[in-house]
Amino acid sequence: MTRSHAIAAILATLILAPAGCTPSPSATRPGSTDSPAPTVTATAPTSSSPTPAPPVTPPPVRPASPVPTSAATAIPSPTGTPSPVASATTPPVVTTLTVPAQTTRETTVKTAASLELEARLDATTAGDPAEVMQVRLNGQLIRQAVTNRSLFPVRGDGSTFNLYNPESSRWAVLFSPDYVAHDRAASGTKQITSNSGQAYRYVWDVSAQKGTAGTMTLRIDNATVDRAPLLLRITQR
Structure with missing residues (x-):
């Protein structure tokens, strides 16, 4: 070539x-x-280097909501509707006590800052009050005013009566066949119109008498002279 x-x-x-x-x-x-x-x-063509993607910032982690400790918290049901849960509060304990006429009875109750009871003199119809009930707690007379109602209840005819007699340290109790008659309008002039629903209920602050023991001694005296027994329902919370 x-x-x-x-x-x-x-x-x-x-x-x-x-x-x-x-x-x-x-x-x-x-x-x-x-x-x-x-x-x-x-020669392989050169390609430009890819632009790196911007860093991804993770979303902030939200703290878990605290779980309520109350036993009454509603729990969602399968249908999405909250189902009520029974409250963990201990229901009150109600005990009964019968005190015959001209007699005294004692019982023990759980130590608490308040004393709560319902009382009536057993009768066939709604009647008048009688100052017959004397109350002692741990040997001390209950003289302080009740905290749930007036010391001068008002009746259906507008008249009043003394719920407590400081001279005899006795409390007035209504003659009644049950614990609701005097709270009803059907009782007419015998109805207790003040403090609705409290005609038979007595609640005292007994902080000064409760003591430090686990139980308190409750003594009830019935001074009635007409043989009517004094019936009580004692509530312990």
Whole structure:
């Protein structure tokens, strides 16, 4: 091959080579004494580096809501409607005591800051009050005013009576067949219109008499002279 032919071959190679390819001097044309023909080496096109994504900030973790400790918390039912849960509050304990006429009876009650009881003189119809009940707690007379109602109850005819007699230290109790008659309008003039629903109920603050023991001694005296028993319902909370 003549020198002119070799130059023409190299130019043809350069013209036909794709973009990005460079001739390599190591390739030699067989049978040629001239300079070796350049070898075409493919060079991969460079691509720009991808732009890194911005860091993702995780959402703040909200603290779990405290679980209510109350036993009365509503629990969701399968239908999504809250189901009421029975309260863990201990129900009051109600005990009964019968004190015959001209008699004294004793019982023990749980130590508490208040003393609560209902009292009536057993009768067939709603009658008048009688000052017959004397109350002692741990040997001390209960003389302080009740906290649940007036010391001067008002009757259906507008008249009043003394709930407590300080001279005898006795409390007035109504003659009644049950614990609701005097709270009803059907009793007419015998109805107790003041402090609705409290006609038979006595509540005292006994902080000064309760002592430090686990129980208190309750003594009830019935001074009635007409043989009517004094009936009591004592509530302990």
